[in-house]
Amino acid sequence: MKLSRVGIVGAGQLGRMLALAGYPLGIRCMFLDRSATAPAAQVAPILTGELEDAAQLAALAGASDVVTFDWENIAGSALAPLEKLTKVRPPRAALEVSQDRMAEKALFSELRIPVAAHAAVDDEETLRRAITKLGLPGVLKTRRLGYDGKGQFVLRSLAQIGAAWAAIGGRGLIYEKFQEFSREVSIVGARSATGQSVFYPLSANTHGGGILHYSIAPFVNRKLERAARIYLKRVMQALDYVGVLTIEFFVVKGRLIANEMAPRVHNSGHWTIEGCVTSQFENHLRAICDLPLGSTRALGHTAMVNFLGKMPDRELLLAIDGLAFHDYGKEPRPGRKLGHCTLLKGSTMERNSALTKVLKLIEWS
Numbered sequence: 066m067k068l069s070r071v072g073i074v075g076a077g078q079l080g081r082m083l084a085l086a087g088y089p090l091g092i093r094c095m096f097l098d099r100s101a102t103a104p105a106a107q108v109a110p111i112l113t114g115e116l117e118d119a120a121q122l123a124a125l126a127g128a129s130d131v132v133t134f135d136w137e138n139i140a141g142s143a144l145a146p147l148e149k150l151t152k153v154r155p156p157r158a159a160l161e162v163s164q165d166r167m168a169e170k171a172l173f174s175e176l177r178i179p180v181a182a183h184a185a186v187d188d189e190e191t192l193r194r195a196i197t198k199l200g201l202p203g204v205l206k207t208r209r210l211g212y213d214g215k216g217q218f219v220l221r222s223l224a225q226i227g228a229a230w231a232a233i234g235g236r237g238l239i240y241e242k243f244q245e246f247s248r249e250v251s252i253v254g255a256r257s258a259t260g261q262s263v264f265y266p267l268s269a270n271t272h273g274g275g276i277l278h279y280s281i282a283p284f285v286n287r288k289l290e291r292a293a294r295i296y297l298k299r300v301m302q303a304l305d306y307v308g309v310l311t312i313e314f315f316v317v318k319g320r321l322i323a324n325e326m327a328p329r330v331h332n333s334g335h336w337t338i339e340g341c342v343t344s345q346f347e348n349h350l351r352a353i354c355d356l357p358l359g360s361t362r363a364l365g366h367t368a369m370v371n372f373l374g375k376m377p378d379r380e381l382l383l384a385i386d387g388l389a390f391h392d393y394g395k396e397p398r399p400g401r402k403l404g405h406c407t408l409l410k411g412s413t414m415e416r417n418s419a420l421t422k423v424l425k426l427i428e429w430s
């Protein structure tokens with residue numbers, strides 16, 4: 066059966082870029098979101114309602130050949146009934162694993178993918194025990210619903226336990242040993258239902274306050290790239306994955322330590338729109354619509370810079386040669402991802418000097 070109608074739960078910027086990638090392929094996306102003015106609703110039809118509303122989800126599934134999501138925190142139990150109505154891709158199991166940092170780390174460990182030493186924390190006593198066992202510094206995080214550094218507290222001394230507990234204390238936490246990383250990198254790949262898989266070059270990511278500020282790609286390091294591909298492939302195979310999957314890593318003493326996975330297109334893969342033969346958005350659609358996957362070959366050297374909290378001066382940025390501008394159509398709010406730009410250059414030197422120029426014109430708030 067030809068799959069051309071894609072239902073997407075959540076209509077954020079990821080959904081918007083998926084919809085835009087779908088048009089040239091003859092793929093039409095339809096969304097479900099609370100807001101009729103969400104970024105994707107500006108470019109494609111939308112059903113409005115709560116993301117976990119059973120009737121609206123069923124309506125979306127009824128109008129779609131395949132259902133996917135741009136937000137991974139939707140409850141698996143809300144998606145389960147849709148599996149009787151249509152295809153749900155990526156598989157629900159991937160979504161559920163990625164929603165719980167303990168489950169995610171258990172899967173990585175089972176697949177022999179290194180992770181930071183960690184322990185579950187449910188009260189101050191288990192936090193004290195975790196610190197005694199794993200040492201300081203460490204990061205206390207919520208196991209669920211954490212993203213972009215939200216729900217995290219870095220502990221450097223025992224005296225901070227009270228403050229950490231006041232900030233994010235409660236049940237369902239995880240304490241991780243702090244990783245003294247030299248870099249953060251991520252790998253994005255896609256797998257089809259027939260088991261075909263493709264992998265993008267590594268991206269090196271710089272975060273501020275837990276949120277991605279900018280990425281450079283390809284980040285060339287054969288040894289790390291080989292390991293990242295092997296790890297991503299293991300996860301894809303274990304979950305019988307269909308669609309785009311991302312894993313973020315810390316590089317510690319030249320080795321990869323997996324931090325987390327995202328069962329969807331990823332911010333650190335936005336550079337692929339201009340920087341690769343086939344973007345992550347197109348390959349996600351190709352994968353979930355049973356189409357052959359496209360080449361992930363890089364076309365040059367790129368940098369992707371997020372616009373956070375405030376849109377930069379469009380005219381000044383567009384005057385930079387090789388720059389592509391993306392406005393997600395969102396209302397500014399501190400820390401909110403409002404857009405990004407990508408620089409595509411012929412050499413790392415040109416890319417780096419253009420990136421320096423861009424960074425002078427961006428203010429993250």
Ligand code: AMP
Nearest residue numbers: 181204212213214241242243244272275
């Ligand atoms: P996360 O929400 O787990 O992706 O964390 C957001 C960011 O916080 C990461 O990209 C890192 O920059 C930082 N971070 C998270 N966990 C750790 C850790 N165990 N050690 C050092 N930095 C961390």
